[in-house]
Amino acid sequence: TEIRSKLLKMFTEAQGGFLSGQKISEELGCSRTAVWKHIEELRNAGYELEAIRRKGYRITKIPNRISSNEISLGLKTEALGRRIHFEESVTSTQKIAHQLAYDGALEGTLIVAEEQTAGRGRLNRAWHSPMYTGVWMSLILRPNLPPAKAPQLTLLTAVAIAQAIEEVTSLRTDIKWPNDILINKKKTVGILTEMQAEADKINSVIIGMGINVNQELEHFPEELHSIATSLAIELGKPINRAELIQMILLKFENLYHSYLEHGFYPIKLLWESYAISIGKKIIARTITGTLEGTAKGITEDGVLMLEDDKGHISYIHSADIEIGKD
Ligand code: BTX
Numbered sequence: 001t002e003i004r005s006k007l008l009k010m011f012t013e014a015q016g017g018f019l020s021g022q023k024i025s026e027e028l029g030c031s032r033t034a035v036w037k038h039i040e041e042l043r044n045a046g047y048e049l050e051a052i053r054r055k056g057y058r059i060t061k062i063p064n065r066i067s068s069n070e071i072s073l074g075l076k077t078e079a080l081g082r083r084i085h086f087e088e089s090v091t092s093t094q095k096i097a098h099q100l101a102y103d104g105a106l107e108g109t110l111i112v113a114e115e116q117t118a119g120r121g122r123l124n125r126a127w128h129s130p131m132y133t134g135v136w137m138s139l140i141l142r143p144n145l146p147p148a149k150a151p152q153l154t155l156l157t158a159v160a161i162a163q164a165i166e167e168v169t170s171l172r173t174d175i176k177w178p179n180d181i182l183i184n185k186k187k188t189v190g191i192l193t194e195m196q197a198e199a200d201k202i203n204s205v206i207i208g209m210g211i212n213v214n215q216e217l218e219h220f221p222e223e224l225h226s227i228a229t230s231l232a233i234e235l236g237k238p239i240n241r242a243e244l245i246q247m248i249l250l251k252f253e254n255l256y257h258s259y260l261e262h263g264f265y266p267i268k269l270l271w272e273s274y275a276i277s278i279g280k281k282i283i284a285r286t287i288t289g290t291l292e293g294t295a296k297g298i299t300e301d302g303v304l305m306l307e308d309d310k311g312h313i314s315y316i317h318s319a320d321i322e323i324g325k326d
Contacts (some may be wrong), residue, residue: 004042006028007045011059018056019058024057074246076246077108080108080139080232081108081110083108083240084185087112087114092119097139107142110137110138114167126219129210135213136209137208138208140204141148141206142204144202147197149264152302153207155271156173157191165231183231188229189209191210193208214239215233237287268302277321282306284304285320291319
């Protein structure tokens with residue numbers, strides 16, 4: 001795989017032009033027969049290459065896959081995503097992240113998979129994560145904060161992803177408290193924040209991000225057709241997932257530094273600028289019951305304030321929100 005990434009780097013530098021077999025064998029320090037073998041391996045990995053006598057090889061189609069190499073090249077962050085665990089297929093990137101965090105993985109460690117066979121949402125719900133289409137990843141953070149602050153990181157994550165999506169696609173996104181990112185009212189992103197903590201101290205926060213990127217409608221199971229969408233569906237063309245991941249990490253790191261330095265308030269302002277539920281009539285389904293009223297905003301801690309028709313305010317820490325007809 002080291003040879004493969006060297007080879008891919010050479011092709012990237014050739015910018016779509018031909019690389020002669022001679023040049024490749026010199027740079028890789030291997031025989032012409034070995035070059036041919038490495039080219040075959042690229043083909044097996046989904047690359048399409050043209051081979052012309054006397055000219056050499058040229059990549060004509062890059063597979064719609066991601067590699068940790070592709071994410072690392074051009075990554076502009078200091079710490080986030082500097083260590084990547086990349087897997088083709090996993091049950092859940094959260095599960096792997098928990099194990100790595102427990103074993104002492106550093107802040108910024110990122111787990112990315114092409115497919116999840118048991119992707120998780122909140123309350124043990126399933127998150128549909130088909131092969132080669134989305135961004136399914138978990139980020140390990142080790143903030144020096146009390147556990148009660150962890151929900152703020154969910155809101156910070158939502159802002160980071162919304163900013164990155166807008167930067168890469170120019171699509172306008174809305175955030176629905178606490179953790180959904182919607183485009184044209186349909187769910188495009190889910191965020192799952194989990195942690196390992198002691199009574200007064202966070203050991204690690206594991207932020208799971210599921211982003212529907214290149215799915216077409218038929219990739220989604222029937223029951224999601226009316227509630228889910230992908231960036232490609234909304235934009236009308238596929239998106240480079242590695243680039244999106246890089247942008248999310250960059251936006252995340254900027255917000256995270258600001259958060260650790262200045263607290264939640266600047267994040268709260270940004271979050272509110274994306275929030276669609278605020279000021280609207282909503283129905284909040286919590287584990288203990290259903291509440292109806294007007295969403296007044298979020299507190300300093302990121303808790304949702306809901307005012308009922310008698311003017312009484314409830315503070316909601318966790319719920320599913322349905323937005324009423326204005
Ligand atoms: P949630 O509980 O808010 O949303 C789960 C609900 O969303 C499901 O019950 C279903 O109705 C709907 N849903 C399922 N899959 C999709 C999808 N692909 N697109 C839109 N709607 C869907 C949201 O939980 C948190 C999801 C986090 C997913 C990431 S992926 C990487 C990491 N690993 C992992 O196992 N989970 C996280």
